[in-house]
Amino acid sequence: MLAMLAAASQAAQQGTGIATRGVSPQPRGKPSGLPFHARFSDVAAAAGLREPVICGPVGHTDYILESMGCGIAFIDYDNDGWLDIFTVTGTRRDGAVAGASNRLYKNNRDGTFKDVTREAGLIRQDWGFGVTIGDYNNDGFDDIFITQWGQNVLYRNNGDGTFTDVTQKAGLLHEGRHFGTGCTWVDYDRDGFLDLFVTSYVEFEFDRVPAAGKNPNCNFLGVPVYYGPRGLPPGRCWLYHNNGDGTFTDVTKALGIDKAKPAYNLTAMAADYFGTGRQGIYVACDSTPSLLFLNQNDGRFLEQGLEMGVSVNEDGNEQAGMGLGLGDFDCDGALDLLKTHFSEDTTVLYRDVGRGGFEDVSMRAGLGVETRYVGWGAGIQDFDNDGWPDLFWATGSVFPEVEKVHLEYPYKTPRVLFRNLGKGKFEELMEAAGPAIGEAHSSRGVAFGDFDNDGDVDILIMNVNEPPSLLRNDVSGGGHWLKVKLEGVKSNRGAIGSTVIASYGDRRQAQAVTAQASYLSVNDRRLHFGLGTAATADLEILWASGGRETVKSVSADKLVTISEGKGVVKSEALTGFPRRH
Amino acid sequence: MRGLAVGLIFIGSLLGQATAHAGKAMQLMQDRRYSEAAVEFEKALAADPNDDTVRIQYATCLFAQERNADARKQFEAARKRLGERPGLNYFLGQLDLRDNDFAAAIRRLEPLASDTSFPKATYYLGMAYLGEGERERATVALQRATKNVPNDPEPHYRLARLYSMTGRDEEAKREYRLYDGARETQRLVEGEGRACMDALQEQTLEKAREVCERIADPHDARRMLLLGQLYVGKGAFEDAVRPLRASVELEPELFDGWHYLGLSLYWLRRYSEALPALQKAAELNPRYFDTLNLLAATYHALGDDKAALPVMEQAHELNPEDAKLAAALERMRAQQKGK
Numbered sequence: 001m002l003a004m005l006a007a008a009s010q011a012a013q014q015g016t017g018i019a020t021r022g023v024s025p026q027p028r029g030k031p032s033g034l035p036f037h038a039r040f041s042d043v044a045a046a047a048g049l050r051e052p053v054i055c056g057p058v059g060h061t062d063y064i065l066e067s068m069g070c071g072i073a074f075i076d077y078d079n080d081g082w083l084d085i086f087t088v089t090g091t092r093r094d095g096a097v098a099g100a101s102n103r104l105y106k107n108n109r110d111g112t113f114k115d116v117t118r119e120a121g122l123i124r125q126d127w128g129f130g131v132t133i134g135d136y137n138n139d140g141f142d143d144i145f146i147t148q149w150g151q152n153v154l155y156r157n158n159g160d161g162t163f164t165d166v167t168q169k170a171g172l173l174h175e176g177r178h179f180g181t182g183c184t185w186v187d188y189d190r191d192g193f194l195d196l197f198v199t200s201y202v203e204f205e206f207d208r209v210p211a212a213g214k215n216p217n218c219n220f221l222g223v224p225v226y227y228g229p230r231g232l233p234p235g236r237c238w239l240y241h242n243n244g245d246g247t248f249t250d251v252t253k254a255l256g257i258d259k260a261k262p263a264y265n266l267t268a269m270a271a272d273y274f275g276t277g278r279q280g281i282y283v284a285c286d287s288t289p290s291l292l293f294l295n296q297n298d299g300r301f302l303e304q305g306l307e308m309g310v311s312v313n314e315d316g317n318e319q320a321g322m323g324l325g326l327g328d329f330d331c332d333g334a335l336d337l338l339k340t341h342f343s344e345d346t347t348v349l350y351r352d353v354g355r356g357g358f359e360d361v362s363m364r365a366g367l368g369v370e371t372r373y374v375g376w377g378a379g380i381q382d383f384d385n386d387g388w389p390d391l392f393w394a395t396g397s398v399f400p401e402v403e404k405v406h407l408e409y410p411y412k413t414p415r416v417l418f419r420n421l422g423k424g425k426f427e428e429l430m431e432a433a434g435p436a437i438g439e440a441h442s443s444r445g446v447a448f449g450d451f452d453n454d455g456d457v458d459i460l461i462m463n464v465n466e467p468p469s470l471l472r473n474d475v476s477g478g479g480h481w482l483k484v485k486l487e488g489v490k491s492n493r494g495a496i497g498s499t500v501i502a503s504y505g506d507r508r509q510a511q512a513v514t515a516q517a518s519y520l521s522v523n524d525r526r527l528h529f530g531l532g533t534a535a536t537a538d539l540e541i542l543w544a545s546g547g548r549e550t551v552k553s554v555s556a557d558k559l560v561t562i563s564e565g566k567g568v569v570k571s572e573a574l575t576g577f578p579r580r581h
Numbered sequence: 582m583r584g585l586a587v588g589l590i591f592i593g594s595l596l597g598q599a600t601a602h603a604g605k606a607m608q609l610m611q612d613r614r615y616s617e618a619a620v621e622f623e624k625a626l627a628a629d630p631n632d633d634t635v636r637i638q639y640a641t642c643l644f645a646q647e648r649n650a651d652a653r654k655q656f657e658a659a660r661k662r663l664g665e666r667p668g669l670n671y672f673l674g675q676l677d678l679r680d681n682d683f684a685a686a687i688r689r690l691e692p693l694a695s696d697t698s699f700p701k702a703t704y705y706l707g708m709a710y711l712g713e714g715e716r717e718r719a720t721v722a723l724q725r726a727t728k729n730v731p732n733d734p735e736p737h738y739r740l741a742r743l744y745s746m747t748g749r750d751e752e753a754k755r756e757y758r759l760y761d762g763a764r765e766t767q768r769l770v771e772g773e774g775r776a777c778m779d780a781l782q783e784q785t786l787e788k789a790r791e792v793c794e795r796i797a798d799p800h801d802a803r804r805m806l807l808l809g810q811l812y813v814g815k816g817a818f819e820d821a822v823r824p825l826r827a828s829v830e831l832e833p834e835l836f837d838g839w840h841y842l843g844l845s846l847y848w849l850r851r852y853s854e855a856l857p858a859l860q861k862a863a864e865l866n867p868r869y870f871d872t873l874n875l876l877a878a879t880y881h882a883l884g885d886d887k888a889a890l891p892v893m894e895q896a897h898e899l900n901p902e903d904a905k906l907a908a909a910l911e912r913m914r915a916q917q918k919g920k
Binding site for chain 1: 647650681734735737738739741742745746747748753754757760761764771772775779782783
């Protein structure tokens with residue numbers, strides 16, 4: 001009780017309105033000295049990603065709306081086998097920024113991208129936040145849904161390089177104005193059509209929330225900062241059922257989604273978390289307990305984050321959940337979770353322990369050494385193809401004003417990469433992972449994918465009021481890899497919600513096809529398995545439809561396409577494109 | 582003889598410095614400025630390495646910052662000088678737990694399990710058993726912890742997780758409910774505290790009272806303390822007295838309650854009522870500058886400069902840089918000499 005009241009008093013006095021534990025970093029152990037075979041270089045400018053993503057004013061943040069930044073997506077909108085890029089943008093209160101827009105960049109297959117936003121019909125500058133990519137009408141082309149402050153937007157991919165705003169026609173307009181954030185396609189009823197889950201963060205109106213400096217209780221280390229999220233009415237969640245005819249029906253109430261406690265919702269990530277053949281939805285929540293909606297046998301959802309151990313930290317305290325990673329860090333064939341938080345708190349790593357849900361292993365895994373930065377988009381990905389998935393998250397403060405007074409709290413901060421040492425242990429790498437890891441930005445959304453088709457995982461990062469970063473990964477060391485692309489037949493076309501377990505050597509690594517992860521962002525839907533020294537892998541697929549399929553002895557260093565019920569239908573070597581010097 | 586005298590003067594000066602640094606450190610601790618407090622504690626110990634009280638305070642300051650290895654070093658040093666003390670083992674046991682040395686934690690915490698001075702020891706013991714894989718013992722210890730500190734959500738959460746892991750679903754549900762209840766109470770207090778601060782800032786005191794009084798719970802010392810502190814923060818001393826008085830009636834060893842009660846009564850010029858409150862606060866925490874400063878001022882206001890002078894001397898030793906106090910002390914010394 002003493003600690004509680006002291007904390008309450010302290011939080012109230014500090015008035016930042018964000019949950020943080022005041023955790024000091026744990027001492028760093030002796031470096032392993034092992035070589036790391038992935039090196040990242042930021043090639044965004046050379047690739048043509050030069051337009052800044054707008055998010056409120058530069059140098060100060062008056063409102064929470066201006067601080068949260070946007071998601072970013074890898075999408076192959078023209079089905080040419082090369083990842084294109086979609087960036088969501090915000091705007092400014094004092095007026096639209098000339099030329100700024102959400103952007104679609106087409107991959108030129110030579111290391112560069114072409115801005116095709118206008119031709120695609122995607123010009124829009126609004127308060128955009130989240131994005132989810134999925135083929136909701138099963139026509140073979142990926143569609144785009146974005147969340148905004150105001151109305152969300154559904155763009156149907158016309159299959160000819162253009163998109164059409166079909167929000168109203170699809171029945172996805174909502175009453176009133178909401179601060180839309182998380183969104184993910186999810187086929188919760190396994191009918192082969194993608195349904196849509198959407199969250200909002202807080203209830204926000206400019207004229208109802210004091211600007212930074214107007215409420216003396218809102219300060220960070222004495223510096224006036226914006227108000228919220230604490231003190232603002234929390235957001236909510238929606239679930240829309242896909243009627244299969246291009247329209248959706250709001251089933252939030254009917255399926256029990258509205259029963260969850262109101263929370264400050266951010267990233268939403270759907271997957272078959274427990275291998276039951278039914279998808280659940282995990283929502284990272286800021287300063288309130290995170291939510292895990294589990295699909296019950298009667299089709300309804302029950303929020304069970306607490307019971308599954310992913311709602312609060314191991315002390316029972318809520319954290320400032322921002323981004324989510326999904327993967328299998330211990331290669332036991334079950335999906336684990338990564339969730340980023342505010343500074344002076346640890347990023348949490350949850351291990352799937354079967355019965356009882358997940359166990360917080362952050363400190364045991366060695367993540368406690370890094371508590372300096374506010375964490376955002378995150379992933380569990382094998383960057384060096386050694387067969388053990390590593391951890392990455394982007395960082396960035398939300399208070400640009402603070403560094404002017406406190407140099408130790410910079411607004412732009414470096415990226416964080418932990419390499420997997422095996423046996424559940426991680427080691428933070430700085431210089432060893434290449435120059436782009438140490439570069440400082442105030443980043444938010446992150447997408448993981450192989451944009452240059454060279455057999456590794458590259459990283460695309462949204463930076464506030466700057467152009468995105470594109471971290472090209474150049475892997476050495478000769479580790480094998482395998483990419484798996486799933487095509488649903490009974491399942492939705494993009495197989496969103498399916499899980500693949502790759503068995504290689506003595507490991508079984510699970511990965512899931514998601515439509516939103518990281519921070520309000522979308523990863524490459526082709527699953528990338530580093531295999532280390534293994535030259536083949538056996539694959540077990542848990543389709544979103546509930547079906548299971550096994551494919552034996554798949555050769556490494558290839559992209560294989562598996563069609564539901566038909567096994568491998570295509571196997572191709574990826575050689576990348578010629579590098580420019 | 583002269584050498585000895587010089588030596589004694591030097592030692593006296595060092596001890597004076599030690600007191601000043603320790604006083605500053607305590608002040609910083611009170612403000613939760615732990616890293617700055619640690620520096621002051623280090624200076625105090627450099628001047629007087631034999632002050633075990635300061636060493637233990639320094640160790641708890643390091644503990645609060647999760648500087649585990651440094652905290653352990655200081656606790657161990659105190660243990661060497663003072664022998665086995667339950668209070669030291671309570672912290673050392675938690676440090677063992679942080680270092681994943683579960684066997685050591687069990688050794689230290691087991692004897693504290695029935696000591697009512699350490700109601701949360703059973704919780705840490707439960708966590709140590711859990712670390713050792715002794716689920717049954719962990720369950721028993723955590724069950725006891727939920728009884729010892731029923732309003733603390735942590736033991737309920739850990740016990741609920743343990744039940745979940747071991748398939749005791751119904752018991753898990755009950756503990757999750759209890760956790761939820763305890764956590765909800767915390768959130769409520771946080772929200773109420775924030776709303777009260779906003780109201781005090783933006784509204785008239787009369788209107789703010791309506792918001793702030795939601796914090797009041799006549800059976801909960803900590804809520805009453807929080808309410809009193811919030812009123813004090815706004816300078817609403819009249820309003821602060823009632824909840825602060827209630828807080829110390831409910832929990833007579835609550836230093837903050839006595840201190841803020843004394844402070845409020847002092848500013849209300851109710852010196853004779855302020856005196857016993859500040860005396861009690863000084864008894865509970867004899868190294869807190871603000872309390873001693875106020876106590877001396879209260880004696881003075883009551884016309885008892887004879888009692889005020891030694892308290893001022895103590896306060897001055899704790900914070901020799903306080904120019905106002907130094908000047909007042911000079912004046913009082915001169916006056917007393919003149920008498």
